[in-house]
Amino acid sequence: MATTSITIRMDENLKKQAEILFESMGLNMTTAFTIFTKAVVRQGKIPFEITADPFYGEANQARLMKSIVQLEAGKGTAHELIETDDE
Numbered sequence: 001m002a003t004t005s006i007t008i009r010m011d012e013n014l015k016k017q018a019e020i021l022f023e024s025m026g027l028n029m030t031t032a033f034t035i036f037t038k039a040v041v042r043q044g045k046i047p048f049e050i051t052a053d054p055f056y057g058e059a060n061q062a063r064l065m066k067s068i069v070q071l072e073a074g075k076g077t078a079h080e081l082i083e084t085d086d087e
Helices: 011-022 028-044 058-072
Strands: none
Touching: 011 028
């Protein structure tokens, strides 16, 4: 069977985490992606559920807009943002 190369881009930290996990399973990145791709082709779909970030959901966006309107009208309390080192 002929092989080919592909190039993908991803966050460096994510790549390192994946390599560590795959290594603990006895896999390398190429084998892991090959397994994933074979599952996609065999099942005709992504082999796990992909969901949207609930932050962008219609209900949350409506709530945010309502809060913005209230703040602009001088009602409610605005809090300072707290920065974290998360991602």
